[in-house]
Amino acid sequence: MKTDVVIIGGGPAGTATALYLEKEGIPSVIVEKDEFPRYHIGESLTGECGKCLRTLGFADEMKQYEHPVKRGVKVYGPNGKNAFYVPVMTRSDEGELAVSSTWSMPRDAFDKMMMDKAIARGATLVKGRATAPILNENGGVRGVEVRTADDKNIRIEAEVVVDASGPATFLSNKGVAGKKSRGNYSRQIAVFSQVKNAIRDEGPTRGDTLIFFQKKNHWSWFIPLDDGTVSVGVTVPSDYFLSKNESKHDFLVRELHEVNPEIKRRIPEVVLTEEARAISNYSYHIKEFTGDGFLCVGDSHRFIDPIFSFGVYFGIKEGEFSAKAIKAYLDGETRGLANPFADYQRQSEVGQDVIQALIDAFWNEPLAFAFFAHSRYKDDFVDMFAGRIYTDEESPGLVAMKKIAAGAMAKMDSESEFAGATAVAAA
Ligand SMILES: Cc1cc2nc3c(=O)[nH]c(=O)nc-3n(C[C@H](O)[C@H](O)[C@H](O)COP(=O)(O)OP(=O)(O)OC[C@H]3O[C@@H](n4cnc5c(N)ncnc54)[C@H](O)[C@@H]3O)c2cc1C
Known part of the structure; x- marks a missing residue:
């Protein structure tokens, strides 16, 4: 052939x-x-990913399947109270930001x-x-x-x-x-499955992707997949997973009630409707x-x-x-x-490097990151989260983020600044 x-x-x-x-x-x-x-x-799609799908002619199919419309990502702090929210927004040729949406999909x-x-x-x-x-x-x-x-x-x-x-x-x-070569997160494991009847937001944020932070490299996700089903997963250091000596199923069920109070509230009784699967060393x-x-x-x-x-x-x-x-x-x-x-x-590497910096910054300095994303460099973070990352010009938000990614920035002066900034988003 x-x-x-x-x-x-x-x-x-x-x-x-x-x-x-x-x-x-x-x-x-x-x-x-x-x-x-x-x-x-891998079900949750970024804003620019949604735009690519529209360009490729998938808009009708996406509507036909009624996949949850994702309007943003909400990241909860360890106590389940403080959160920051990054909406999905598009940018016009004139440079104006406008509210947009993308999808999540099995x-x-x-x-x-x-x-x-x-x-x-x-x-x-x-x-x-x-x-x-x-x-x-x-x-x-x-x-x-x-x-x-x-x-x-x-x-x-x-x-x-x-x-x-x-x-x-x-x-x-x-x-x-x-x-x-090994990536920065190569000693991690993700354990995941799906649940039904989880408590979702009412209104326009119903299809949003939720992230629950516990501590460095220990977090979970909640991604609505259709009206009843939600993809859930917990990501932890592999050593921590091994130390628990549990099956994937038991590990996931227990963690979903321990990792963060907000995900526990949303899944009062954890009944997995899919096999519990795991992927390790993925970076x-x-x-x-x-x-x-x-x-x-x-x-x-x-x-x-x-x-x-x-x-x-x-x-x-x-x-x-x-x-x-x-x-x-x-x-x-x-x-x-x-x-x-x-x-x-x-x-290709220009875009991947921006996201590497975004993720490294989040893990190095989550409080500073939240403050930047929610307040100081809001629009720059909206662009990065959407996927507008293929440019050699660095926005002020990216420059600041690269500094914290490199661990070069002193800690933000107060947690209350973060809490003040994020309480608005959580409201
Ligand atoms: C825990 C976890 C959660 C994730 N969540 C998300 C998310 O919410 N959103 C998101 O965008 N991404 C997410 N991802 C990442 C996402 O799953 C991948 O980045 C995405 O699937 C990559 O697409 P791909 O086409 O490059 O590779 P794949 O989707 O893996 O496709 C590769 C294909 O190649 C085939 N193949 C492999 N070897 C051969 C061979 N020798 N001959 C023929 N065929 C072959 C495989 O069968 C497979 O179908 C997540 C990843 C992990 C680990």
């Missing part, structure tokens, strides 16, 4: 790449090892919706597992070998190979992309993820931390960037370069 572009993995990064390629008039082949629909974690349905649309628009799905890259004599990547679902070995030759294999990090594991970074004939998108090169729900957005946005870079390559504009996808790599 021969094609212009072969994409390994049909999660959001892979299917978004196929959809953006189709907009450029470039056909692609997606290789996916799992049968869809299948369970996947990933089995979401990933299938993306895959179905990619196929409907011309992508070819090969059901099977990519097993090895095809290399030319100079080490350039020219395709992939696949073990198909019906147990055949096939070769797919391509001008460009896109690795969208998620945490499987296919091209890094095969020694083509760079080595995987990693592959610094060299492009080269002759290949590029990586989404989790296949970096995952920072799930707290502010950026994973799906990174996959989709990098899908958009990669399609432009592939178009330039196939048109001959960058073909002679040692690394034709170097600009794509730099652009």
